[in-house]
Amino acid sequence: MDAFDLFRKLGAGAKFDFKRFGRDADRFKGVRSEQKDGSGLLSGIDFFGTGLNHVQPVKWTEEEAEKNEESEDGATGKRKRQDEAKTVKKTKKKKEDALSDTEVACGGQQGEGILWTSSADRKSKGLQKMGRDKDKTSMKRLKQLHQEKVNRVRALHRINVHGCDVPDPVSTFSELQSEYGLNPRVLQNLSSAGLTTPTPIQMQAIPLMMHGRELLACAPTGSGKTLAFCLPLLTHLKQPANLGFRALIISPTRELASQTHRELVRLSEGVGFRVHILDKASIAAKKYGPNSNKKYDILVSTPNRLVFLLKQDPPALNLSSVEWLVVDESDKLFEDGRGGFRDQLAAVFQACSGPRVRRALYSATCVPDVEQWCRLNLDNLVSVNIGHRNAAVETVKQELLFVGTENGKLLAMRDIIKKGFLPPMLVFVQSIERARELFHELVYEGINVDVIHADRTQQQRDNVISSFRSGDIWVLICTALLARGIDFKGVNLVLNYDFPTGALEYIHRIGRTGRAGHTGRAVTFFTEDDKPLLRSIANVIKQAGCPVPDFMLGFKKIHSKVKRQLQKKPPKRSTISTTPHFLLKKGGGGAAGKGEKRIKSADGPNVEKNKGVDGQKKGKKKKADGQMKGKKKRADGQMKGKKKAENLQTTRKDATVQGTRIKKKERPNKQAA
Numbered sequence: 045m046d047a048f049d050l051f052r053k054l055g056a057g058a059k060f061d062f063k064r065f066g067r068d069a070d071r072f073k074g075v076r077s078e079q080k081d082g083s084g085l086l087s088g089i090d091f092f093g094t095g096l097n098h099v100q101p102v103k104w105t106e107e108e109a110e111k112n113e114e115s116e117d118g119a120t121g122k123r124k125r126q127d128e129a130k131t132v133k134k135t136k137k138k139k140e141d142a143l144s145d146t147e148v149a150c151g152g153q154q155g156e157g158i159l160w161t162s163s164a165d166r167k168s169k170g171l172q173k174m175g176r177d178k179d180k181t182s183m184k185r186l187k188q189l190h191q192e193k194v195n196r197v198r199a200l201h202r203i204n205v206h207g208c209d210v211p212d213p214v215s216t217f218s219e220l221q222s223e224y225g226l227n228p229r230v231l232q233n234l235s236s237a238g239l240t241t242p243t244p245i246q247m248q249a250i251p252l253m254m255h256g257r258e259l260l261a262c263a264p265t266g267s268g269k270t271l272a273f274c275l276p277l278l279t280h281l282k283q284p285a286n287l288g289f290r291a292l293i294i295s296p297t298r299e300l301a302s303q304t305h306r307e308l309v310r311l312s313e314g315v316g317f318r319v320h321i322l323d324k325a326s327i328a329a330k331k332y333g334p335n336s337n338k339k340y341d342i343l344v345s346t347p348n349r350l351v352f353l354l355k356q357d358p359p360a361l362n363l364s365s366v367e368w369l370v371v372d373e374s375d376k377l378f379e380d381g382r383g384g385f386r387d388q389l390a391a392v393f394q395a396c397s398g399p400r401v402r403r404a405l406y407s408a409t410c411v412p413d414v415e416q417w418c419r420l421n422l423d424n425l426v427s428v429n430i431g432h433r434n435a436a437v438e439t440v441k442q443e444l445l446f447v448g449t450e451n452g453k454l455l456a457m458r459d460i461i462k463k464g465f466l467p468p469m470l471v472f473v474q475s476i477e478r479a480r481e482l483f484h485e486l487v488y489e490g491i492n493v494d495v496i497h498a499d500r501t502q503q504q505r506d507n508v509i510s511s512f513r514s515g516d517i518w519v520l521i522c523t524a525l526l527a528r529g530i531d532f533k534g535v536n537l538v539l540n541y542d543f544p545t546g547a548l549e550y551i552h553r554i555g556r557t558g559r560a561g562h563t564g565r566a567v568t569f570f571t572e573d574d575k576p577l578l579r580s581i582a583n584v585i586k587q588a589g590c591p592v593p594d595f596m597l598g599f600k601k602i603h604s605k606v607k608r609q610l611q612k613k614p615p616k617r618s619t620i621s622t623t624p625h626f627l628l629k630k631g632g633g634g635a636a637g638k639g640e641k642r643i644k645s646a647d648g649p650n651v652e653k654n655k656g657v658d659g660q661k662k663g664k665k666k667k668a669d670g671q672m673k674g675k676k677k678r679a680d681g682q683m684k685g686k687k688k689a690e691n692l693q694t695t696r697k698d699a700t701v702q703g704t705r706i707k708k709k710e711r712p713n714k715q716a717a
């Protein structure tokens with residue numbers, strides 16, 4: 045027996061993989077059988093060119109083998125039959141595939157003996173069907189891999205999305221240029237502002253808005269929501285057009301509106317967009333009324349001013365060209381009753397009557413009411429949440445401090461000042477009256493302190509804000525007016541002198557520090573009176589990873605009705621003031637502000653209703669904090685003018701005021717009203 049015979053015998057019955065070993069078969073000059081039937085295909089091959097065909101017929105496929113075995117069994121039964129049917133189907137398919145493969149492999153040259161083609165040849169001739177299948181599979185696989193990558197990015201940045209056909213998040217600002225046509229000049233403005241990488245909310249919300257999707261976005265305080273809605277607006281509008289306002293942004297306070305306005309102006313520098321903010325109603329009516337030239341593109345406003353203009357006859361503003369309506373601090377604007385803006389918002393939505401209007405709602409907190417409204421009213425809504433909903437920002441170190449009584453608060457506050465703190469500090473109180481009282485207590489401590497609330501004139505408010513930004517004021521006492529959206533760079537400490545009226549207000553208040561990745565600290569005083577809300581605030585603190593005593597978490601949960609009541613009407617607290625009332629009145633210090641006259645705003649009664657959030661008091665006679673008297677004005681104890689001494693009374697308090705003023709002179713407050 046020669047080597048060939050031996051090899052052939054050894055190889056008898058073995059399957060030969062022609063796909064893999066086509067070259068070898070070629071080398072050994074295999075001959076193709078003329079039989080078309082696959083079963084005879086291999087038996088016709090003379091592997092070794094001996095002219096003899098001793099090779100045992102080879103079973104065609106494993107399936108066929110199985111089939112044969114089954115039929116030999118003679119097994120019956122439904123399941124078996126089903127299995128058989130399946131197997132037959134599979135076999136048929138495989139056979140077809142094999143046949144077509146064979147046909148391709150044979151090059152269609154029948155009757156000339158088998159001409160084995162190499163695998164390279166077969167590839168080149170294209171195993172078309174297999175190729176197509178392969179393409180499909182690889183496309184599917186690629187898609188799957190891409191989705192996995194997108195999911196990983198979202199998980200990494202804690203981006204949660206709900207909705208269909210959500211575009212992929214972007215990871216750089218330049219992607220916005222290449223994929224969505226962001227104006228290169230805007231990109232340049234971004235980088236000049238030092239903004240290089242998008243924050244998580246920007247990564248996901250910007251592509252969504254670029255695709256024209258209506259959106260409910262919820263992301264922590266200081267996480268860059270403003271940019272997340274400003275960039276898509278600028279891209280969508282492309283360039284200035286004299287069509288009237290095409291984008292509208294509503295903010296709950298005048299301070300926030302002007303901050304957003306500034307941001308838009310900065311971003312669109314060099315592009316030419318006309319970004320406006322509603323100022324005085326009378327001027328606005330002329331500027332934007334029916335006879336205006338419509339040379340404006342983007343409007344930022346508080347709801348009250350806007351509604352005031354819309355309600356004029358004829359309306360002093362036309363919003364029918366609006367293509368994007370953005371509601372910032374959406375949960376605040378959806379609040380109804382006192383302090384809320386629901387009715388005004390409804391009027392604004394109605395006025396944006398154009399067929400192409402898209403809406404986006406943003407906030408750091410989200411309430412079920414807003415979510416439900418969005419589900420019912422927005423088109424193909426997508427909701428985006430970054431991290432946990434309604435959670436405090438994790439970059440703030442939060443503390444709760446029991447201070448016993450109202451007097452205890454003042455002592456604790458003085459203690460903070462005495463021990464030393466790093467300015468700037470924001471101090472929140474629950475009412476305008478308490479803001480004044482605290483101011484008059486602290487102004488004698490010799491620190492740069494000022495106060496802001498809705499009863500101060502717009503000019504005073506603007507001055508206070510810019511002084512605080514520039515570092516002239518170190519401690520700023522405020523009401524809820526500054527709780528939302530205001531972006532003071534580098535606030536180091538937020539002090540909740542009065543307990544917040546709920547968890548959401550707490551989240552916004554403490555969010556004035558620890559912004560854009562910076563760290564901050566928040567201290568919250570509490571007394572027995574604050575027990576009902578202690579549990580929910582403690583939960584927020586715990587969720588952010590800060591320690592809270594366990595007993596607080598165990599307090600009884602209060603009914604949501606009680607919560608709502610507390611939100612609207614915080615507990616009555618005894619006065620902060622340590623000076624008898626009659627002395628304050630006599631001195632005109634106005635701690636209680638009793639001498640103030642309430643003056644109706646040009647914005648109508650709603651402003652009055654919403655004081656503390658969106659109010660500007662106007663009129664011929666203005667008195668802020670009871671400080672202005674006739675022509676002589678004092679801004680919360682900081683007196684100006686030549687005849688300051690006239691205002692000084694012979695009270696202990698006024699003597700101290702004088703002392704404070706001397707200190708103030710050492711650090712002149714340029715912006716003081």
Ligand SMILES: Nc1ncnc2c1ncn2[C@@H]1O[C@H](COP(=O)(O)OP(=O)(O)OP(=O)(O)O)[C@@H](O)[C@H]1O
Pocket residue numbers: 238239240241242243246263264265266267268269270271407408528529530531555559560
């Ligand atoms: N991509 C970015 N990279 C770095 N800083 C950014 C980026 N985007 C925004 N910022 C900065 O982060 C700060 C906070 O942004 P912004 O005021 O938009 O926060 P916010 O999410 O609207 O907060 P709030 O809920 O309190 O209104 C701003 O000073 C802004 O300039």
